[in-house]
Amino acid sequence: MPTSILIIEDESPIADVLAYALKSEGYATQCCTLGSEGLEQLRSGVYALAILDVGLPDMSGFEVCREARKFTDIPILFLTARSDEVDRIVGLEIGADDYVTKPFSPREVVARVRVILRRLTANGVSANAAWFEVDAGSARIRFCGAVLDLTRYEFLLLKMLLDHSGRIYSREVLMDAIWRDALDTSDRTVDTHIKTLRAKLKAVRDDLEPIVTHRGMGYSVANGVGQ
Numbered sequence: 001m002p003t004s005i006l007i008i009e010d011e012s013p014i015a016d017v018l019a020y021a022l023k024s025e026g027y028a029t030q031c032c033t034l035g036s037e038g039l040e041q042l043r044s045g046v047y048a049l050a051i052l053d054v055g056l057p058d059m060s061g062f063e064v065c066r067e068a069r070k071f072t073d074i075p076i077l078f079l080t081a082r083s084d085e086v087d088r089i090v091g092l093e094i095g096a097d098d099y100v101t102k103p104f105s106p107r108e109v110v111a112r113v114r115v116i117l118r119r120l121t122a123n124g125v126s127a128n129a130a131w132f133e134v135d136a137g138s139a140r141i142r143f144c145g146a147v148l149d150l151t152r153y154e155f156l157l158l159k160m161l162l163d164h165s166g167r168i169y170s171r172e173v174l175m176d177a178i179w180r181d182a183l184d185t186s187d188r189t190v191d192t193h194i195k196t197l198r199a200k201l202k203a204v205r206d207d208l209e210p211i212v213t214h215r216g217m218g219y220s221v222a223n224g225v226g227q
């Protein structure tokens with residue numbers, strides 16, 4: 001599967017030339033012209049990197065970046081036309097990874113993209129990384145880069161399965177560990193939560209089935225390559 005790059009830029013000649021240059025280097029691209037649209041795309045979790053114009057019709061690239069940082073860590077490369085914007089990108093910690101100033105050569109942008117992605121791979125955050133990342137401190141779980149919006153019990157359930165990915169947990173074990181103190185439970189409690197979890201994972205990546213049902217035994221979770 002090619003690495004996907006999202007281009008958020010309202011000037012279509014610029015977006016087109018970037019998309020063309022990236023495609024000829026083997027990347028898949030998706031373009032959108034509005035910041036709101038870009039955020040929606042980013043929530044899908046399928047992109048490895050975003051190229052973001054500072055001046056967008058509906059909101060500034062800075063706002064898009066700030067919003068995006070609430071749910072994704074993917075690298076963001078800014079496109080900017082003005083030096084005072086560069087000061088903001090560099091000076092403030094808005095979560096940008098790099099920037100290029102307009103006018104630029106598409107070649108230069110492709111080179112930057114390659115460097116950023118290579119740096120990530122070197123740090124172990126590659127396409128082969130685990131699907132899930134658990135941050136127990138903030139009680140958040142990321143799936144393919146996207147932060148999942150989980151209820152307390154969904155979080156506890158997924159976290160327990162992820163503590164030993166591949167291990168099969170019976171409904172009884174899960175029930176005892178997670179719903180020990182809960183008042184309102186039934187035989188279907190585990191299954192119902194598995195179902196809502198699956199729906200939330202599917203919303204991020206509908207081509208993956210991380211939660212596995214073992215008939216008559218229980219559930220396990222797969223956590224990416226090699227598991």
Ligand code: CA
Nearest residue numbers: 010053055056
């Ligand atoms: Ca613009």
